[in-house]
Amino acid sequence: MTGSPPEASSPGRTLMARLDELGRISADSDRLNRQPFTPAHRQAIELVAGWMRLAGMSTRVDPIGNLIGRYEGQDPTAPVLLIGSHLDTVVDAGRYDGALGVLAGVQVVAALHDAEERLPFAVEVVAFCDEEGVRFPTTFLGSKAICGTLDRKVLELQDQAGITVGAALRAFGGDPDALASAAYPPGSLRAFLEVHIEQGPVLEAEDRPLGIVTAIQGQSRLAVVLDGVAGHAGTVPMGHRRDALAGAAEIALLVERRCSATPDLVGTVGRLEVLPGAVNVIPGRALLTLDIRSPSDLLRGQAVAELVQAIHQIAAARGLGCTIAREHDQPASVCAPGLQRVLAQAMRAEGIQVKYLPSGAGHDTMAMAAACPAAMLFVRCQGGISHHPLESMTLPDAEAALRVLLRALRLLALPKARP
Amino acid sequence: MTGSPPEASSPGRTLMARLDELGRISADSDRLNRQPFTPAHRQAIELVAGWMRLAGMSTRVDPIGNLIGRYEGQDPTAPVLLIGSHLDTVVDAGRYDGALGVLAGVQVVAALHDAEERLPFAVEVVAFCDEEGVRFPTTFLGSKAICGTLDRKVLELQDQAGITVGAALRAFGGDPDALASAAYPPGSLRAFLEVHIEQGPVLEAEDRPLGIVTAIQGQSRLAVVLDGVAGHAGTVPMGHRRDALAGAAEIALLVERRCSATPDLVGTVGRLEVLPGAVNVIPGRALLTLDIRSPSDLLRGQAVAELVQAIHQIAAARGLGCTIAREHDQPASVCAPGLQRVLAQAMRAEGIQVKYLPSGAGHDTMAMAAACPAAMLFVRCQGGISHHPLESMTLPDAEAALRVLLRALRLLALPKARP
Secondary structure: OOOOOOOOOOHHHHHHHHHHHHHOOOOOOOOOEOOOOOHHHHHHHHHHHHHHHHOOOEEEEOOOOOEEEEEOOOOOOOOEEEEEEEOOOOEOOOOOOOHHHHHHHHHHHHHHHHOOOOOOOOEEEEEEOOOOOOOOOOOOHHHHHHHOOOOHHHHHOEOOOOOEHHHHHHHOOOOHHHHHHHOOOOOOEEEEEEEEEOOOOHHHHOOOOEEEEEEEOEEEEEEEEEEOEOEEOOOOOHHHOEOHHHHHHHHHHHHHHHHHOOOOOEEEOOOEEEEOOOOOEEOOEEEEEEEEEEOOHHHHHHHHHHHHHHHHHHHHHOOOEEEEEEEEEEOOEEOOHHHHHHHHHHHHHOOOOOOEEEEOOOOHHHHHOOOOOEEEEEEOOHHHOOOOOOOOOOHHHHHHHHHHHHHHHHHHOOOOOOO | OOOOOOOOOOHHHHHHHHHHHHHOOOOOOOOOOOOOOOHHHHHHHHHHHHHHHHOOOEEEEOOOOOEEEEEOOOOOOOOEEEEEEEOOOOOOOOOOOOHHHHHHHHHHHHHHHHOOOOOOOOEEEEEEOOOOOOOOOOOOHHHHHHHOOOOHHHHHOEOOOOOEHHHHHHHOOOOHHHHHHHOOOOOOEEEEEEEEEOOOOHHHHOOOOEEEEEEEOEEEEEEEEEEOEOEEOOOOOHHHOEOHHHHHHHHHHHHHHHHHOOOOOEEEOOOEEEEOOOOOEEOOEEEEEEEEEEOOHHHHHHHHHHHHHHHHHHHHHOOOEEEEEEEEEEOOEEOOHHHHHHHHHHHHHOOOOOOEEEEOOOOHHHHHOOOOOEEEEEEOOHHHOOOOOOOOOOHHHHHHHHHHHHHHHHHHOOOOOOO
16 A cells, blocks of 8 residues: 555455445346345445454444444544445446445555554444435435434335335344434544545546545525416417427526536536427426535525526516426535545645545535534546446556545544544 | 398307307317217217208218218309318317318308309318327328328328227228229319418407418428436536537527527427436436428528528537437428419408418318318417317407308309409
């Protein structure tokens, strides 16, 4: 784990090989699909727990189904440094999202173990049970339970087969009644670090292996309904039309223009439904969604307010009825500045230029920020492709991530370092 | 049938009452739905045939299921003047589309009959079996059969229940084997006149009861597929996106702008499908349709050529893949100038300002133009609403249409008049 090229048995090669092996554990034979509290989840836990024990960790599965490995520190009572990510995947997933953060944690602990090195504090590696929220209509089951922020009501949520979270968890060997005991007591967590592929194209475009996440973006979701007048595509002259799709098109281009004009802002019209949707009928109704994100809640708030006003103006100018529903507003989660500095110091020490960037997607780090300083290290992925079998990461980038993470652990072990 | 206000028993009132009565003959109890070769079609034929006989006509149903009433002329061998429209409807239809043209024909013949007046030629009123093309994937079954232009292959087309045109026709009492005998011999038709509600807002906007159709618009249908790159709505910066929906939005506004800039041109994006269509995913694919119409084939051809070029440019500028399929090109059908002049003369004689306008929708007149001079008289409808239960027409406008149609018949009977 040095700056020299990785050797045959390097930690990076081990990491890549284990990501491949873990990526084959799936409910489906032809694609990666690993949902929480399933046989594939159980199999993944057993595989990863074995690697944890090889790295000198003791392992346990907590009441919500998180796998936790512990590498003891010099002071067993000192607040724990937690590293990790999630084991669950989307359907037809790539093998790096989530798994990388877990196995990178295992790998740096293995390096400490190989060097017979104990830090002043214990290092724990966590493999959260659920982050993607694919099986149940909820996310962050594992990280919220650890932070003590999981609402017990989510135990009643059902998957598509009508099985509740509680029932699935119980059948899995978890203990819904003991959820509270999954929570780390206040003050018992020193920090949380998550390594994750970027899932975006920024690092690749700037030719950088790694990036430090400044904040996980806040998000607003809006649903817009435009009501015009459906009519015959042949008989209604252009000047007489109240075409809902034309209004929606103006809005889609407005969102693109407004969000392109401001750095640190993205906006997407992801859904657009047109009714009645016949080739020879002027659209009478259009339903569209807006997804606006920014690491700055101020920028996002301004953009949403301006867009809402402009959408009403577009509708009014076209004689369209317009309703806008704000479906979701999630504030940005800023990563702990102290941990960002430690990661930056580690990158510099490893000869890697420091790059900061926001995270566009949500991550367990968001939930963990409720319990302790939390930060993320992004690893370049190819083409920004994620949630897809083509998701990929290179061996040199994996090596770089492991070197920086190990270096960061050792920096945090220095007497003065406290995030 | 004079310029004075309609009386209690006026032809206009009779017409309106009969339209109401015919509009109640439907396959469904809660909406108007009258498909060809169904019990509702049979019932409609019987009702209308009764009114034809009251108006002094002999009636027959031809081999394709058209009802034809004949009011004999002074010379039974003279080419026939044919008046009519269709009995079939769309699903959840209004009561004027089609029915008006049939019953207006019956009403003017009734006026001749009441006046014991014979024209030099026979007047026939036809109630075509199928114009809407809702049951079978074909249109103009009735008018094409009369013109001898019906391809026998359409007999094999199936409705959604798998019943062919031929089988449905046979079960209805028609004779698919005798189709050829439905055709009027060349030279045996003097002209065809169709009265129809406008199905558009032009006459209402200009406060005119009637309009003379100059041409039935030609139509081009195009299907455009845009291929971008689906991506995470949070992680992909604006500058990195290849958003298929944004491209589609530009195209929709382009179509609107281009067609608004040219009189006698309309363009509609009626369908737009966005894939994958999730609120948090940048659209990777968009499918949209263009429907471009004009009474001038030259204008339409120019517009389509320009739009195709501009669409490719928009796609290229956005890095989107683009395929454009031309699915349908139907030339415009110009209404017979001689008949237009006769209708104009009749309008003036009835004290109604002459208004010319194109028809945006297709009509039996299009098919009939293959056999004889054919023309259309449009009647104002409310709000341009058609193919909908709210389709409506006023009594004074109905009176005006009957007066003009009767006047036109008498003008055509003058020795010099020949369309």
